[in-house]
Amino acid sequence: MISVDEALALVLSLADAPRGEVLALDQAAGRILLEPAVSRMTQPPFDSAAMDGYALRHADLGQRLRVVGEAAAGHPWTGSAEPGTAIRIFTGGAVPPGYDRVEMQENTQRDGDWLTVTAPSRDAYIRKRGCDFGEGDRIEPGRRLSPADIALLAAMNLPQVTVAKRPKVAVLAGGDELVRPGETPSEGQIISSNDLAVAAIARAAGAEAEILPIARDSEDSLRDRFARARDADLLVTIGGASVGDHDLIGKVAEALGMERAFYKIAMRPGKPLMAGRIGRGAMLGLPGNPVSAIVCANVFMRPLIHAMQGLTGSGRVFRARLAAAMPPEGARQHYLRAKLRDGEDLPLIAPFDNQDSSLLSVLAQADALMIRPPHDPTRNAGEIVEYLPLFY
Numbered sequence: 001m002i003s004v005d006e007a008l009a010l011v012l013s014l015a016d017a018p019r020g021e022v023l024a025l026d027q028a029a030g031r032i033l034l035e036p037a038v039s040r041m042t043q044p045p046f047d048s049a050a051m052d053g054y055a056l057r058h059a060d061l062g063q064r065l066r067v068v069g070e071a072a073a074g075h076p077w078t079g080s081a082e083p084g085t086a087i088r089i090f091t092g093g094a095v096p097p098g099y100d101r102v103e104m105q106e107n108t109q110r111d112g113d114w115l116t117v118t119a120p121s122r123d124a125y126i127r128k129r130g131c132d133f134g135e136g137d138r139i140e141p142g143r144r145l146s147p148a149d150i151a152l153l154a155a156m157n158l159p160q161v162t163v164a165k166r167p168k169v170a171v172l173a174g175g176d177e178l179v180r181p182g183e184t185p186s187e188g189q190i191i192s193s194n195d196l197a198v199a200a201i202a203r204a205a206g207a208e209a210e211i212l213p214i215a216r217d218s219e220d221s222l223r224d225r226f227a228r229a230r231d232a233d234l235l236v237t238i239g240g241a242s243v244g245d246h247d248l249i250g251k252v253a254e255a256l257g258m259e260r261a262f263y264k265i266a267m268r269p270g271k272p273l274m275a276g277r278i279g280r281g282a283m284l285g286l287p288g289n290p291v292s293a294i295v296c297a298n299v300f301m302r303p304l305i306h307a308m309q310g311l312t313g314s315g316r317v318f319r320a321r322l323a324a325a326m327p328p329e330g331a332r333q334h335y336l337r338a339k340l341r342d343g344e345d346l347p348l349i350a351p352f353d354n355q356d357s358s359l360l361s362v363l364a365q366a367d368a369l370m371i372r373p374p375h376d377p378t379r380n381a382g383e384i385v386e387y388l389p390l391f392y
């Protein structure tokens with residue numbers, strides 16, 4: 001068995017370099033920037049009024065001023081700033097050279113062309129040219145574009161950006177016991193749930209996910225499904241990974257030329273995880289138990305799909321304080337389904353009592369996986385532990 005960290009490093013090494021595509025900005029939110037974006041604008045492009053009011057000279061404060069012009073947003077005033085004058089200005093208007101402050105109109109009194117500043121503000125209310133960003137400023141690649149990034153790119157006058165193509169992920173559930181939601185299971189059958197969850201996690205990580213028809217427990221059926229996944233960048237299988245007589249995934253994958261990076265991980269749940277390359281893509285073989293499949297998808301598949309798009313720093317862990325004491329751990333790194341609540345400095349984390357790896361009802365209530373390293377000793381309430389947030 002290898003450690004989770006070793007396994008994760010091997011999984012990430014399966015990622016091909018991301019491929020790029022050029023997208024219009026309004027299609028790019030949520031995508032991973034692949035090439036630097038270089039601003040074509042300075043923002044603001046001119047000293048700009050932050051308030052509706054009057055542009056004037058600091059040196060003239062205390063004097064009655066003559067209003068000699070007007071500058072609205074989009075309509076600059078082109079005269080020159082003579083001593084003893086002011087111009088009417090509106091938020092976003094260009095402050096003409098020579099004026100060094102804008103007084104908000106609430107602090108002034110206007111009488112025809114004449115202006116008195118009744119109570120000068122402390123702030124000059126001028127946004128200096130370039131105070132936001134300058135021409136040539138860069139947004140570096142490797143980040144997921146947020147709505148704020150999209151606005152920034154737009155303001156930089158970049159109508160399109162190069163983002164990573166969405167990796168194609170094929171998700172394959174296998175087992176004679178499985179039928180689709182909505183079908184009537186016969187004796188001994190259950191509903192296939194994992195493939196839907198794994199596809200949802202893959203999509204949330206930026207992939208285009210296809211759910212393949214359920215494979216039956218036969219080599220022929222598996223070969224057929226593997227063939228359907230030929231064009232995928234990543235094939236994720238679920239189940240059939242363990243040592244039972246009907247656990248055929250590894251056997252078939254190897255016959256098809258899979259170079260296996262590893263098989264067993266010191267992890268709970270998720271011990272029988274496979275990873276390697278098959279054909280032109282990567283393959284991850286997740287264990288069949290629903291919680292095991294979904295935990296492994298979060299711990300391994302999600303960072304892998306991110307790496308395929310050039311997104312770094314995925315899988316970051318956070319800290320919380322234990323809500324109750326915990327017994328010592330065994331040899332495998334344990335990912336416990338847990339609930340977070342507010343704490344004084346850090347959040348408090350409380351693992352559920354029943355950690356069986358088949359319990360979807362528990363997983364659905366969990367908002368974190370609390371991580372306990374192999375052979376972690378007894379822990380007291382209040383001690384700091386690490387967790388991986390779930391489903392964001």
Ligand SMILES: Nc1nc2c(c(=O)[nH]1)N[C@H]1C(S)=C(S)[C@@H](COP(=O)(O)OP(=O)(O)OC[C@H]3O[C@@H](n4cnc5c(N)ncnc54)[C@H](O)[C@@H]3O)O[C@H]1N2
Pocket residue numbers: 173174175177178190191192193194195238239240241242243244247269270271272286287288289290292357
């Ligand atoms: N003798 C041993 N038995 C088992 C071991 C072991 O080390 N020695 N490991 C156990 C562990 S840990 C796990 S995890 C499971 C993993 O087994 P498989 O990956 O081969 O998964 P299956 O046997 O196919 O299925 C396990 C369980 O999950 C259900 N399942 C499978 N696919 C789906 C799906 N798409 N949707 C919902 N439920 C699914 C399946 O019906 C089984 O109940 O092996 C242990 N055994």
Ligand code: MOO
Pocket residue numbers: 267268269270271272287289292357
């Ligand atoms: O490791 Mo299995 O994944 O316990 O359920």
